[in-house]
């Protein structure tokens with residue numbers, strides 16, 4: 001079946017089997033392989049993308065269910081060659097090692113701050129509960145998110161007020 | 168300019184942060200076929216029939232092969248390799264990629280489907296009908312030891328080998344006879360599923376004319392892969408190129424030569440089409456080896472003051488159904504560490520390796536050393552209780568060299584520890600933890616009868632890494648050397664290129680190697696490119712495992728830089744018309760001593776070597792050197808960890824409140840990376856202590872293969888860590904470095920369980936089996952109350 005959606009600002013269209021999950025639509029049909037698959041039980045969050053601005057695990061939805069949606073993958077987060085503040089913070093704080101959980105983790109973290117621009121450490125930890133990382137022990141990931149909240153407060157406040165969520 | 172020791176941001180990150188990192192599953196080849204594995208649903212059974220007809224007729228299916236058909240095709244020259252025959256008479260039943268006749272664990276491959284998509288291969292694999300003749304399964308070490316049922320029908324016993332290290336049996340007996348205090352403790356090292364976040368995958372691409380085959384694999388060991396696939400398939404080594412692209416974590420799980428890799432290679436070669444496969448997470452519990460799986464008995468003999476006189480250890484180790492690459496050797500890697508950081512006059516270690524009908528075991532972060540450190544550190548706490556002193560005091564009384572600094576110290580387990588300085592490590596850890604205040608708070612809660620009790624656990628570990636001296640590995644029966652290879656070259660424009668035989672999967676080698684070269688040659692780390700993990704680019708290498716990369720591979724790079732400087736000096740002297748001895752090299756340039764204006768930067772020398780217009784007579788026109796480094800000793804990092812837990816006595820719930828880690832890995836190249844390795848390592852040890860457990864039932868079925876039930880911790884279960892470092896350089900290599908990849912894991916399980924037992928000690932509880940689940944803790948409290 002034909003499935004259309006906007007991915008990273010571009011209109012995409014592909015003929016896929018009805019059972020195709022969003023993650024495989026992105027990886028195989030669109031060819032954006034930055035979204036990773038780490039499990040088969042919706043447990044790890046490696047496949048997290050932004051769907052109309054909200055983070056979702058793209059292995060939990062059929063591509064056909066989100067026809068016409070606006071999807072952001074890790075490839076669409078940076079502004080040209082300028083890394084997004086969250087990507088920058090992960091680099092600053094050494095929030096990644098093998099990088100496999102990273103695309104999902106970064107997107108989940110941006111969504112977390114969009115909803116709660118000044119989270120406590122405990123809120124960051126709770127908020128990222130659905131994203132597993134086997135390398136970093138989470139210490140530097142949490143640090144990166146708190147760092148972003150602190151250093152780019154204005155960015156997140158603006159983002160939050162745009163989406164109607166207040167801190 | 169000193170780059171070494173600074174927290175330089177990683178070069179690897181921009182790619183990985185933007186989705187540009189290419190893992191195996193991201194790489195495609197035109198005309199590729201997907202493998203779908205038909206896996207055994209029985210732990211032990213005869214294969215009485217395999218009906219592939221329904222599957223073969225499904226859309227997109229290219230072929231279906233049973234094990235018998237594949238054997239008839241003559242695709243293998245030998246079974247899958249075990250590179251560590253620990254004894255000459257070790258029993259090692261043949262292990263082919265696909266079973267024929269009899270299956271020996273759930274998940275063993277019985278047939279393989281080739282189809283044009285991932286989904287179609289999986290669908291067709293489900294339609295293959297297998298009829299089994301069930302046989303009794305051996306699903307625990309205890310059962311293996313009875314030798315009732317046999318894990319392989321043809322075996323006379325489930326025991327594969329007995330390995331012993333008892334340097335002086337008479338002295339050991341005498342030590343136990345003379346002792347005032349005896350501790351005998353038994354611990355279970357449950358099986359663990361490694362779970363690197365990237366599942367393993369493979370893609371084999373044949374050359375157009377049926378010539379060379381390139382195998383892309385999510386592997387820690389592409390060099391081993393190439394050699395051992397050549398040896399076991401009969402395809403010439405020179406025809407195989409192995410590539411480990413971006414690899415999403417390893418932790419030992421990708422340190423193997425797997426059935427799927429061999430299958431992809433031989434089928435791609437045979438069919439002339441690319442063949443691929445990626446494990447699903449739930450499949451990984453069967454298609455990738457597991458870790459740990461040991462029953463340990465440790466006995467301590469000590470005098471009236473708690474001073475150790477002897478340590479005696481026996482292990483029963485679960486090999487699983489087959490010997491994989493280093494399965495039998497994993498317990499041996501720990502054998503030398505059962506005396507820990509302590510001065511123990513007499514020592515004895517024996518290990519029996521047992522076959523069971525479960526997924527094979529093999530290396531998992533620490534491989535043998537976390538087990539050893541757990542046993543001795545748990546036993547030391549029990550001894551402290553008997554002697555009536557604190558856990559800190561019992562350790563101080565027993566440290567090697569009295570806790571003072573030492574170098575090249577022989578220990579009774581026959582090794583020579585490169586360097587250590589244990590006293591300050593404990594002091595710093597206790598100080599950082601605020602040990603006195605913690606004990607006061609613990610006393611307060613106890614006095615108040617608080618339902619949430621505090622536990623404080625210590626662990627002082629030593630580990631053995633940097634594997635390392637080839638001769639020593641040979642002495643252990645390991646079928647490989649321990650050297651590492653490096654090439655350092657300067658390109659015509661003055662940029663440096665490094666070729667390394669180490670193969671990273673998250674450790675940041677590109678950054679650390681750039682820093683070493685930058686420091687040595689006086690250039691910008693950004694001007695260094697590191698090439699690795701592709702046998703066509705880096706033909707010589709022994710890969711990454713056992714925390715060996717820096718202490719062997721990094722040192723090789725540093726030494727190759729020295730050779731580059733030596734050659735550059737000759738060129739500079741020639742062109743500057745000076746004596747080589749009169750030149751000084753600093754900040755990337757040669758200067759004539761006493762004439763600071765006569766100077767030549769290394770970039771100019773590189774260009775001069777490229778032009779070759781004016782080189783000394785007979786000199787080869789290049790600025791490139793290689794080094795194969797084989798260290799004189801292993802490296803022995805150490806440290807002290809303190810875990811603080813809260814145990815809810817009404818529910819049995821254990822919460823990790825704080826974790827203090829003081830580690831010593833010698834000199835550090837990049838402290839940012841060092842700390843990251845410690846963090847990740849800690850969580851894997853804590854996870855073993857509190858949550859993770861591959862739960863096999865009596866029939867040999869795994870009850871929790873998926874991430875729904877196998878409890879990998881998330882950020883929500885962990886605190887932030889409090890880390891600090893001491894620096895005791897290793898005398899075994901010119902950089903004075905050790906290794907840090909596994910240290911966190913080696914220290915943390917014991918620290919956490921010591922903390923849990925400390926919290927429960929008023930009940931007279933001295934041990935809780937791992938993982939210390941709420942149910943286990945609650946039960947122990949109830950039983951103690953009766």
Ligand code: FES
Nearest residue numbers: 038042044045059
């Ligand atoms: S792949 Fe989607 S949650 Fe694991």
Ligand code: FES
Nearest residue numbers: 097101133134135
């Ligand atoms: S960085 Fe490797 S899984 Fe998170």
